[in-house]
Amino acid sequence: MEVRSADCRALLPLPECLERDWARRALALLQGDAHRSADTHLIKPVFSGLDGISIYLKDESTHPTGSLKHRLARSLVLYGICNGHIRQGTTLVEASSGSTAVSEAYFAKLLGLPFIAVMPRSTSPQKISEIERFGGRCHFVESAAAVYAEAQSVAEQSGGHYLDQFTFAERATDWRGNNNIAESIFAQMEQETHPVPEWVIMSAGTGGTSATIGRYIRYRNLATRLCVVDVEHSAFYDCYNSGDRTTTCPRGSRIEGIGRPRVEPSFLPEVIDHMIRIPDVASIAAMQVLSDRIFRRVGGSTGTNFFGLCWIASEMLKQGRKGSLVSIVCDSGSRYTETYYNPDWLKAQGFELTPWKDALERFLDGGELSLPTG
Numbered sequence: 134m135e136v137r138s139a140d141c142r143a144l145l146p147l148p149e150c151l152e153r154d155w156a157r158r159a160l161a162l163l164q165g166d167a168h169r170s171a172d173t174h175l176i177k178p179v180f181s182g183l184d185g186i187s188i189y190l191k192d193e194s195t196h197p198t199g200s201l202k203h204r205l206a207r208s209l210v211l212y213g214i215c216n217g218h219i220r221q222g223t224t225l226v227e228a229s230s231g232s233t234a235v236s237e238a239y240f241a242k243l244l245g246l247p248f249i250a251v252m253p254r255s256t257s258p259q260k261i262s263e264i265e266r267f268g269g270r271c272h273f274v275e276s277a278a279a280v281y282a283e284a285q286s287v288a289e290q291s292g293g294h295y296l297d298q299f300t301f302a303e304r305a306t307d308w309r310g311n312n313n314i315a316e317s318i319f320a321q322m323e324q325e326t327h328p329v330p331e332w333v334i335m336s337a338g339t340g341g342t343s344a345t346i347g348r349y350i351r352y353r354n355l356a357t358r359l360c361v362v363d364v365e366h367s368a369f370y371d372c373y374n375s376g377d378r379t380t381t382c383p384r385g386s387r388i389e390g391i392g393r394p395r396v397e398p399s400f401l402p403e404v405i406d407h408m409i410r411i412p413d414v415a416s417i418a419a420m421q422v423l424s425d426r427i428f429r430r431v432g433g434s435t436g437t438n439f440f441g442l443c444w445i446a447s448e449m450l451k452q453g454r455k456g457s458l459v460s461i462v463c464d465s466g467s468r469y470t471e472t473y474y475n476p477d478w479l480k481a482q483g484f485e486l487t488p489w490k491d492a493l494e495r496f497l498d499g500g501e502l503s504l505p506t507g
């Protein structure tokens with residue numbers, strides 16, 4: 134279009150760039166957090182019964198906020214700023230069963246933004262106090278299924294931004310690399326006897342980590358397969374088998390951080406090679422057994438991961454296959470002293486761990502997995 138000089142005088146002056154100044158300072162703070170962080174360890178516990186099979190665990194409990202959600206929270210906040218949704222003074226809101234909210238509260242504080250976590254009332258007291266220590270506010274709902282709509286409405290009422298981990302986890306993380314968890318694991322494996330793992334085993338909460346790993350395996354053209362382990366009260370496993378994304382599950386998961394009442398948008402079954410559903414009692418038993426073996430307490434979802442890893446290791450042993458298996462320590466056991474590590478709580482929940490722990494101990498030392506029946 135031709136612009137005449139008269140039109141030019143009617144044009145508005147160019148806007149000041151104050152908003153972008155804040156975004157630039159925020160970006161520098163987020164990049165500083167990443168830059169100060171060392172990569173997390175890939176630990177290699179040795180179990181005498183697992184001849185020819187090397188086990189690796191990516192220890193995500195050592196992030197400043199104690200779980201793999203440190204990566205997700207940084208990515209979600211970065212995504213919100215770069216998309217222009219998070220600005221100076223924006224209240225951040227999240228639906229979270231705990232760990233994500235702890236990490237997001239940390240980043241909100243880093244950027245000087247208010248933070249509200251919408252969570253089920255059953256969330257562990259340790260997580261609630263961690264969120265509050267970072268200056269976050271907790272907003273409770275009665276059922277796990279109610280968190281999404283409530284978070285949306287809290288964000289609308291406060292003029293804030295709903296970070297929405299369950300929708301954006303799969304896309305806020307750069308799946309091709311940029312030191313995502315998959316790139317880090319495969320780089321750390323490079324010098325090993327079996328550098329390309331037979332399997333990576335991971336549980337699903339948002340599904341974001343398994344999406345990143347599954348995509349990265351395809352992108353890098355690796356022979357590794359991805360096994361996702363699910364828990365008793367969760368919609369993921371049935372969705373994987375039926376293909377029905379509208380699957381729901383009436384009861385909330387008893388393993389914090391994983392298992393969801395609905396199929397989350399970030400759960401991508403197409404990049405998963407196999408799924409296993411693990412009894413909750415087995416997850417907690419595996420959590421305790423692994424904690425004893427690596428001299429440090431891990432969380433419940435790590436138990437789910439470890440039980441799945443043992444199952445696959447047992448199948449490999451039966452077939453005489455050698456190779457490596459990788460899984461993830463998602464968080465530490467310090468958040469669960471009142472629950473999964475508390476004998477009274479376990480008893481009240483009806484969990485009888487002994488036969489499962491005995492079976493796992495025998496497997497790790499002798500190589501034969503014979504699980505309790507009934």
Ligand SMILES: *Cc1c(COP(=O)(O)O)cnc(C)c1O
Pocket residue numbers: 200201202232233302336337338339340341342343389390391432434435463464
């Ligand atoms: C979120 C979470 C997971 C699962 O990770 P996703 O990437 O969300 O699927 C596992 N364990 C713990 C403790 C978590 O907080």
